[in-house]
Amino acid sequence: MNSARHPRIAIVGAGLGGLTCARVLQRHGRSVTVFEREASADARPQGGSLDMHADTGQAALRAAGLLDHFHALARPEGDEWRVLDFATAGVLAHQVPSPDADGRPEIDRGQLRGLLLESIAEGTVRWNRAVSAVTPLADGTCRLLFTDGTAEHFDLVVGADGAWSRVRPALSHAAPSYTGVTFMETGFDHCDTRHPDLARLVGNGSMLAKGAGRTLVAQRNSNGHIRAYIALREPEDWHVAAGVDLGDHQAVRTQLLRMFEGWDESLRNILRNGDSGFVNRSLFVLPAPHTWEHVTGVTLLGDAAHLMPPVGLGANLAMLDGSDLAHALVAEPSISDAVRAYESIMLPRSAEAATGSAQGLDHLVPAATP
Missing domain, CATH: 3.30.9.30 (D-Amino Acid Oxidase; Chain A, domain 2)
Structure with a gap:
């Protein structure tokens, strides 16, 4: 992005997508601040194992310069699946990862988050800073209001704060449904x-x-x-x-x-x-597709943008979102151009993935017959 000064960028949420965005921005010499409501990196367990897909999660890790570090931690053997008969526990299907395939190696979410946290500059994440609201301003900037009553202004606010995003209402009235x-x-x-x-x-x-x-x-x-x-x-x-x-x-x-x-x-x-x-x-889940009219100075990524059932796509897409947004911010001449370029890719991609994930959930948990 060509400007007299680098823009002030805030990412709300220190999850996988937000941290990937911060890491890629910093690799390109851009400054960024991440605000996280949790008190520390280990304030709560980070969840289970994730399979990283070659064209999404692994692509984002490559852009972040962390793919080799990921492979050092990952478990390729974790891509094995056994499908059992519920009444007998007999094996109905058994999928074993091929040694010569790209595969989808598994990694604990906590390990992956730790890898991303270690890769960004010290002090990038401001812990215990919960955002209560985001207000786009007439000059194209955004005002972040925190729960302690303080406020800060940024050229771009990125909502990477998950299902119950406090940033989303600045763009969309959509709310998650059961x-x-x-x-x-x-x-x-x-x-x-x-x-x-x-x-x-x-x-x-x-x-x-x-x-x-x-x-x-x-x-x-x-x-x-x-x-x-x-x-x-x-x-x-x-x-x-x-x-x-x-x-x-x-x-x-x-x-x-x-x-x-x-x-x-x-x-x-x-x-x-x-x-x-x-x-x-x-x-x-959020509605599929979940879209919004472009607003200068604010955008969303990951679950804040496209909350969908947990069938293996969410973390991968969040990281790819973060990488794509960071690259757009580096390549485009203005914040508005960058956000438009990013959203033109992310929104159609997420709509297709959300539809597929909904079908995946129906397959994973079949409805009981009347």
């Missing part, structure tokens, strides 16, 4: 020694078993950890109707065992034997 599917998450530590039967079921990558309105997914993470997702096609308040307090993990376990009656006992043991409690994760 998909009809909830994931209950639990975890297993030191699986090869403490949970060998589960380790055998899952193999080196992921295991899937599904019935009508019910699905179990178990996924290898690093350090011998397996994370399990119990998918339910139910109303969002399913636990209220069942009289279950989500904070009472034994009551949740008992109810889930009722809901998975008729399943093989080795699969029901996933409900019985977790080393952690259960975390309720209702799945929300």
